[in-house]
Each structure stands twice: as structure tokens, then as C-alpha cells.
Amino acid sequence: MVWSRVLKETWHWGKEQVLVILLAIATLALQIREGLVRSGDWKPSVIATVAPYLVYAVVFLLYQFVRAQRLLYAELQLTSHNTEESLRAVTAERDALKEPKRTAAEQNAYETVERALKVVGTKGITALRFLRTHGIITFNLNSCSVPLPPELSIADALRIYRHCLSEGVVTSKTNLGNSEEIFMVPVSMEKALAALLY
Numbered sequence: 001m002v003w004s005r006v007l008k009e010t011w012h013w014g015k016e017q018v019l020v021i022l023l024a025i026a027t028l029a030l031q032i033r034e035g036l037v038r039s040g041d042w043k044p045s046v047i048a049t050v051a052p053y054l055v056y057a058v059v060f061l062l063y064q065f066v067r068a069q070r071l072l073y074a075e076l077q078l079t080s081h082n083t084e085e086s087l088r089a090v091t092a093e094r095d096a097l098k099e100p101k102r103t104a105a106e107q108n109a110y111e112t113v114e115r116a117l118k119v120v121g122t123k124g125i126t127a128l129r130f131l132r133t134h135g136i137i138t139f140n141l142n143s144c145s146v147p148l149p150p151e152l153s154i155a156d157a158l159r160i161y162r163h164c165l166s167e168g169v170v171t172s173k174t175n176l177g178n179s180e181e182i183f184m185v186p187v188s189m190e191k192a193l194a195a196l197l198y
Contacts, residue, residue: 016060024052024053106191109188109189112169113192115167116164117196120164123151123156124164128160128169130152130157131183131184132193134146136182137157137161137182138175138182138183140180142154165183168189169185169189170183170184170186171185
């Protein structure tokens with residue numbers, strides 16, 4: 001493969017070939033000027049006459065050999081990169097086909113939960129997982145109907161649930177003359193929470 005590329009590059013007309021030809025012409029002119037080659041006599045010392053051209057030919061072939069390897073490596077890298085990009089595109093297309101399409105309502109719920117989670121952070125994820133597990137949580141003054149996770153205080157949980165209520169991620173109702181707050185996950189947010197909380 002390398003040798004066939006060397007031959008192809010050697011006979012391909014380019015700046016390297018022009019440079020070698022100009023160098024050979026300059027050498028011939030110098031030989032004539034110095035008297036090594038006379039215009040009427042073409043039988044002087046063969047070594048003195050031919051040696052520079054043999055050196056040029058050997059150097060040129062060595063150069064083309066090194067160059068051919070570099071060109072082949074660059075082409076291999078490019079082909080490899082293009083193949084990798086094609087595989088990525090095919091994989092992405094396949095994955096897109098695998099993913100079930102969301103309805104407009106599901107997409108809206110997904111974006112709503114995503115937006116709320118950016119605000120409430122890690123504690124918010126814990127609080128919402130906890131609410132999904134228990135279904136309904138009731139807060140009465142400074143108490144909670146179920147023991148909260150150790151990393152959540154009642155104040156943290158109320159702040160998170162109230163923010164999520166304002167975003168529409170959870171729903172709430174009040175009882176006993178507004179002394180109780182009851183939080184729950186609406187059915188419309190269940191899928192989005194399941195996707196984003198775990």
C-alpha cells in the first residue's frame with residue numbers, strides 16, 4: 001500500500017516534482033559552466049555527471065516514502081473519524097426511535113418538574129421522593145404526619161413543597177381552619193417525577 005502510494009505521488013505532477021526538475025537544471029547548468037559537461041563532448045566522467053542526479057532521485061524517493069506514510073495515516077484518521085461520526089449519528093437515531101414520544105401535556109409536565117428541581121436542589125429531590133413514596137403528607141403547625149428523612153427539617157420540607165405547589169408540581173389542600181397543609185403528587189406529574197427524580 002505504501003509503495004503504491006509512493007509511485008502514485010512520485011508521478012503526480014506537483015511542487016515537489018517541479019523543485020527537483022529545477023534543481024536538476026541548475027545542476028546541469030553548473031556542470032556545463034564548470035566544464036564537467038561540454039556542449040560537444042558528452043563522455044566525461046560518468047560519476048561526476050550522473051552522481052548528483054542519482055542523489056536527487058534517492059532523496060526524492062525517500063521524501064516520497066515518508067510523505068506517503070504521513071498521507072496514508074492522515075487519510076486513515078479522517079476515515080476513522082468519519083466512521084465514528086456516522087456510528088454516533090446512527091446510534092442517536094436508533095435511540096431516538098427507542099425513546100417513547102411524549103405528548104404535549106407530558107412534555108409540559110416534564111419541563112415544569114425540571115424547572116422546579118433546578119430551584120429546590122438536592123433537598124428538593126429528597127423531599128419529592130419522600131412525597132411520592134407516602135402519597136400524602138400532612139403538616140400541622142410544627143409537626144408532620146410522617147417522620148421526615150433526617151436531612152429534611154419541617155421548615156425545609158414546607159419551603160420545598162410550597163415552591164413546588166407554586167410551580168404546579170404538587171397539589172395542596174388545607175383543613176381545620178387552615179391549620180393543616182396537605183401535600184400530594186397529582187397524577188399529571190407522576191410520570192415526569194418518576195423520570196427525573198431517579
